[in-house]
Each structure stands twice: as C-alpha cells, then as structure tokens.
Amino acid sequence: MTGDAYEWVRVIDYQPAQNLADAGFLHWQNTTLIETGRDLPYTEHWNRKKGFTSSIPLHLQLEDRTNGCRAAFLMVGRDFMFARERTVSIPPGMTLHEAVSQASNEEHARQLVDCEISFGSIAEAGGPLLIHNSTLPWKTGTLFQFDLSGETIVTIPDIAPNGKNLTRRWHRVHTEGNC
Template structure:
C-alpha cells in the first residue's frame, strides 16, 4: 500500500507564490530528466520560468551578443524559458505565455496540479509528462512585485517579477520567430551568424537579493554575459521604467520601458 499522502483538492493560484525548483520531469516513453536547472518564480497570478540543461557551457569569454559564435548560438538555443500569467482552465491550469524563449508551439501549456506530501505534482493535459516541484525554503509572505513592460519604439515586451528576495526578468527578442520548429532548428537554418545571434537574443534571468536593502544580482541567465551582474531599474517615473543593459557591441545601454501593468508596488 502506498501511504504517501496525495491531495487532489483544487489548488488556489495565490497559494503557489514563491520560488519553485524542479527535481524531475518524466515522459510517457520512460525518458527522465533530473539534471536540468529549473527556476519557476510564481507571483499572485504572473510567473517567469527558466530552464537550463546541465550540459550548457559557461561562456566565460562572452561579454556581449557580438561575441557569440554560430556554435555558441546553437548551444544557447537548447535553453527554455517563458513568462506570462497562470490561470485556471476547468480543472486544469494554463500557463499563458507572453514571452517565450522557444518559438510558439501549437498546443497550449495546460496541466493538472496536485500535492503529494510537500511535492507539487504537475501532469500534462495535452502532452504526456509528469513534473515534480518543490518550493524553496525561506519563502516569505511579502507581496510580489510584477511589472509588465513594453518598448513603444519596437513593440518588444518584458516582464519583471520579484517575490521576497528572489527576482526574475524576461525580455522578448525583437525579430519574428518561425513557427512549427524549435529554436535549435531555427538557429541551424539561420542565414548568417548575426541572424543566429538575433534569434537567441531573448533574456530570461534569475537572481537574488543577498540581504535586505542589498543589490539585485543575476545568478542565471539565457544571456551568459548577464550572469553575476547587477540588475538595476528605476521606478521613479510615472509611466517609464529605465533599466541599464548591455548593447550588442558591449557598450552601455539604457532601455526605456513603458509600464503596461504594475502589481504590488504599494
């Protein structure tokens, strides 16, 4: 008899607030992955998710986008990540994506959630998979800060989410993505090296505040030169958020974002 406690009651989305780490994903053909590094930061409704394979190189000598080689872009294209909002869909849950590191897929991201002791179990509705999720210790009940941003000049969208001392930032690329293929396939068919760089120029970063009132430091990012750097933003403007960045050529760049939606900045 399996004595593990399984709870099938409906899970309220606000009860999922916090940082989640994945210990397992298993598919119906028996394949398993326990090594991919996954960060899922959940706010009251909004989320950002970053998934980096264990085989991903570190790229210590890459300081900006123009430093990337074609082979670098192929390696980076195996990452995954997305940002958007979580909503209920009948008995299921749907992760509606606004930013996606991979090209948009034909099936929506819909699954079922239930508790097995302290482990959150996710099973796919349209795709047969099972994931095991664990909320990080040290979670606080502080109100999440969520910013939905848009660059009015080129239509690029971005999302910032902070829960306690954990934060994530997602910025979309500015070129259209081909449908019906993976990012790796798209990079493989890129017309030249610069096109390959543009295809992987989608930032999804995870970081922490080391101590109360301290700086925001990026720990993991789809853009390797961002790892270990400070994340700074200025909310003093009524509708504009400024965020320092690194231009493709490595020079300092300040991005001016229009606030589309703010939640939790009380």
C-alpha cells in the first residue's frame, strides 16, 4: 500500500512491465469491492462468487532450477489458477506484440508467448482439475495434472512451445495450505 492506494506487484505477468504502477483505490459499495485507478483511468467491480464458501487455500510458489523460471499454483474452494512465466525476457520498453513481431525466428516468437496463466475448477471433491481459460489456447478444456507426492519436487506434464510433450520439474519454494 502506497498512501491510500494499493499497488499490485506482478511476479508473473503475461504482458511486459509498464512504466506506470498498477495502483488503485479500494472501497466497498454494499457487497461489491470497487477499484479505481490511481495512475490510469479504470474502474473494476469485484464480486464474490455465488455459493462461495471460505476454505483454506492451497498456494505453491515453484521454481525450475535449470532455467530459473517461476510458477505459482493457487486453489481456493473449487477454483484454481496456475501461472508460469516465460523462459525468455521481453526487451524493456516493448509490448508483447512488438517483441513477437520483431522476433528473430519462429522458435523465438513461440518462446515469447509461452507464458501460461490458466484458470479452472474441480467438479467434485477428489475429482480432476479442468482448465476453463488459458493464455495457451490448446490448454482450454484440458485437465491440469500435477504430482505433489515429492516433498520438494512437483512434476507437471506439459507441452513445449514446439508442440512436443515434456514433464516440468518444479522445486517448491513456498507452500501454504494443505497439499
């Protein structure tokens, strides 16, 4: 919080960092949380999902020690989000579109858009996790699978930017909640 404004710091972000902070003012209007921009003109209305019951969330911060890539998994109730940063950097001052347009080759362009932010839910307790929306369109409608059986390692079957199957091995950097 800076003064009266709250600032959102993105550790993993699909778009490159901007010059202006993502900061806004928050206030409640009945049961809706209203956010208005401090540096940019915007208004967002945050509503609690109907039928939502509070539960102990599961939050994992992950790191691939071979390339330094970071990821996060968050599950609250039946909803989850998985975010994985790209393994290549976007040059400072460029938009994602500019960087992809100026990529040296097709493989580099694929690496620039290989940043996953997937949202989904679990249909029933103990059931599979289904991805409803993703920055990687081929993942929408698929199952999100991972193995938490290791104390420090999390494995996730995935698809590389070139379309080949791979297994990502993540080290748990931080864990909150029950696995």
